[in-house]
Amino acid sequence: MVILFLLLALAVLVTGNWYLWRRLFRDTTRGPGRVRRAGAAVIAGGWILAIGALVGERTGAPFWLQQVMAWPGFLWMALSIYLLLAVVAGELVRPLLRRYLDRRAPAPVTAVPRPEPVRSGAVQETRPAERAEATEEPGERPATEAPRDGPATEEPPERPVAVPSRRLFVSRVVGGAAAAAAVATVGYGTYGVLRGPGVKRVTVPLAKLPRAAHGYRIAVVSDIHLGPVLGRGFAQKVVDTINATQPDLIAVVGDLVDGSVKDLGPAAAPLRQLRARHGSFFVTGNHEYFSGAEQWVEEVRRLGLHPLENARTELPWFDLAGVNDIAGESEGQGPDFAKALDDRDTTRACVLLAHQPVQIHDAVKHGVDLQLSGHTHGGQLFPGNLIAAAANPTVAGLDHYGDTQLYVSRGAGAWGPPTRVGAPSDITVIELASKRA
Structure with a gap:
């Protein structure tokens, strides 16, 4: 099944990508040449780098090579997605543009032969050669024959102007518009990530x-994804944004990093500056288990955060619990809701940190009042977002499951392309509200 899936994905x-090359390079040029070869090289080279980046991240390639x-x-990877979407959308525009050009095209002009002048008092006799000339279009007289009424003159031959066909013109207009739209979309989406997450405020009774x-106030941050693209500078922006909200508690709900402590320890160092009245807490995400979860748990502890590994702590007014991510099951470190939530005082409110929204069903069984999650990126x-909705009960925002509420953050960073479209990054400040107030 895995081999079949890989073959299908490759196909x-x-x-x-062949369709992209055809619409953007083959259909917009007159014939084989450097442009078509350059287009094939760009598309193939881009995917070689993209696959190399993915493989290098998972196999622990030298960090400088991952960054390159x-x-x-x-x-x-992001640009190809929106090039493909834009080119597909262009298929709807092509017939409309052709129809518009057909209506705007000038009517064909019929050439009328110019009569020879007749001399006064003479009878005009038309020789066979002259009868043949009378059928020619104006301007088509052989250059070697001089006009009869004047001296012979030689006019320089006019160079033909290469006018693109209507089909070629339409392909160039649609292809150029598709490329411009894709570049603008990816550029703006990348700028949105690099400038840092915004702050979203949600009240939860x-x-x-x-x-x-x-x-x-609980500041919820997830999916920072420090790695070969987002580094120490980005981590500093996240920390500054969180501290500016002056939260009572900070919850880091997984996918902090994409890489080892050795490579990314300096990038995560700004987390030491996090400030909250009741401290900062951390639970693992699936990407921690790709990056050495045990080492990262120790590193965040060294930076002043409190890891909740299937554990619970009693705060003055409610219980705060955390469970490991589902990906930890492969290492014998999966979520243990019983360990984290059994034997607690059920008259107290309970807030649970769990990276993936699908863990909500276990939270409901254990009487959790509020689960805070990330993982989906809001679709990124x-x-x-349509794919994320098929795999998660909630993609983003606040939802209810029986007596348990689930809040899913879109995350602060990005995985893979440092780009977001339709799912802006955020740090959410959850403001708890008492129904007794």
Whole structure:
């Protein structure tokens, strides 16, 4: 099954990129040449870098090599998605543009032969050669024959002007518009990630929350994805944004990194500056288990965060619990809801940190009041939200499952392409509200 899936994915990738090359390079040129060869090289080279970046990240390639491949490779991955979408949309425009050009085309002009002048008092006799000349279009008289009424003159031959056919013109207009739209979309989406996440504020009422805790603020940040693209500077922006909200508690709900402590320890160092009245807490995401989860748990502890590995802590007005990510099951470190939530005082409100939204079903069984998650990125690249919706109960925002509420953050960073389209990054400040207030 895995081999069949890989073969199917390869077939789709090759077909899609051949279609891109055809519409953007073959159909917009007159014939084989450098432009078509350059287009094939750009498309093939972009995917070689993209696949190399993915493989290098998972296999622990030298970090400098990951950085060299990541920027162009991941950006090409995003650009190819929107080039393909734009070219497909262009298929709807092509017939409309052709119809418009047909209506605007001038009517054909019929050439009328110019009569020879007749001399006064003479009878005009037309010789066979002259009868043949009378059928020619104006301007088609042989250059070697001089006009009869004047001296012989030689006019320089006019060079033919290469006018593109209507089909070629339409292909160039549609292809150029598709390329411009894709570049603009990816450029703006990348700028949105690199400038740092915005702040989103959400009020969540909890029935068991005491009046004294009304207005309690939890800063939720997920999916920072420090790696070969997003580094220390980005981490500093995230930390500064969180601290500016002056939260009572900070919850880092997984996918902090894409790489080892050795490579990314300096990039994560700004996390030491996080400030909150009741501290900062951390749970693992699936990407931590691709990057050495045990080492990262120790590293975030060294940076001043409190890892909740299937554990619970009692805060003044509610319980805060955290479970490991599902990906930890492959290492014998999966989520253990019983360990984290059994034997607690069920009259107290409980807030659970769990990276993936699908863990909500276990949270409901254990009487959790609010689960805070990430993982989905809100889809990150439209229409990725449709794919994310098929795999997650909630893609982004606040939802209810029985007596349990689930909030899913879109995340602060990005995985793969440092680009977001239709799913802006955020840090969410959850303001707890007491129904007794």
